[in-house]
Amino acid sequence: MISFTLYSDADAPADSKPLLAESKREFGIIPNLHAVMAESPRLLQAYKLAHQLFCGSSFSDLERTVVWQAINGFHECHYCLPVHSAIAQDMGIEEGVIEALKSGAPLDDPRLQLLRDTTVALVRERGRLSDAQIQVFLNAGFTKANLLDMVLAVGQKVMSNYTNHLAHTPVDEVFEAHG
Template identity: 25%
Template sequence: MRTISQVVDDGVATPEIEETFGKIKDALNAPFTPNFFKVWAVSHESLKGIWPVMNHILTSGRVGRRLKEMIFVAISSLKECHYCEAAHHAFCLNIGIPKEQIESLIQNHGIESGDPKEKAAIDFAVRLAKNSHASSEQDFQALRGLGFDDEEIMEIIAMSGMAVFYNHLANATKINIDSGFTKILAGK
């Protein structure tokens, strides 16, 4: 019996899909197209919707990719999405986030030391991933007090929701962790 993850190995990539894969690699600064996107090649219409969301929320905006990747790792660990946790752990390593901070994101869904602004944003995003009703005016005031403006706070909320959404997609499709991510995590 075929499993969902075999779709990655058995899927046919049309020239249009290959072009999309190239855009994904470039935007993510990845040496390969992650299996997360390859599995969606069987539903190009879905891929055409899924990719732009990640591209805009993760790689664009005023909140830096460093913080967004840390949010992604913390929420992926919380939601037990092993694929997203591994992928974004590898991205965190590639952009220079210290291993101790990554381990804290995985074990505690937050960081214990480091920039208080990053800690507050991660804590807020993780709390929203647990319960989207958990935001309050006090959260906005606290984040503003640390230097975030309203646009950046909305990006943090979008990042939290996007991480939950992508965790759902990865868990539901049982995607195999890419060997490229495994090598990065092993320090190779």
């Protein structure tokens, strides 16, 4: 197995040092995902920006969690599933929802299940949803902005999920209990 470096804010490439310092201020640690991404300062910067933008998207905290975990689950990301479970817990998301999202069990709320199903379809079909799929989504009260914000989330999660697959990123100790 090819190993990737887990950089710190001291030994990272110069352009990544301020990004890792920012991560440390934000999380209290440098998440291993960020430590791996530091190898490519542009990837780390793009990921952090995409994350920030999606956090300010048209979705609520709960809806963002559903979208993130739908993508993480589809990509079978060993790192992002527990990390986003911990983030969801910090957001106050109901434990039953967190567990269903992590395990792939159906969600009790039909609207959230539709959000999850639409997100998975978007990823699986590489953005080629049928008019009927889009109309069902819109009829449930979601918007075209929601659909396009989902595309933003896919971009963000492809960056993290694929990085974690390549690097076999170890799950940070603080997130291990959520695995």
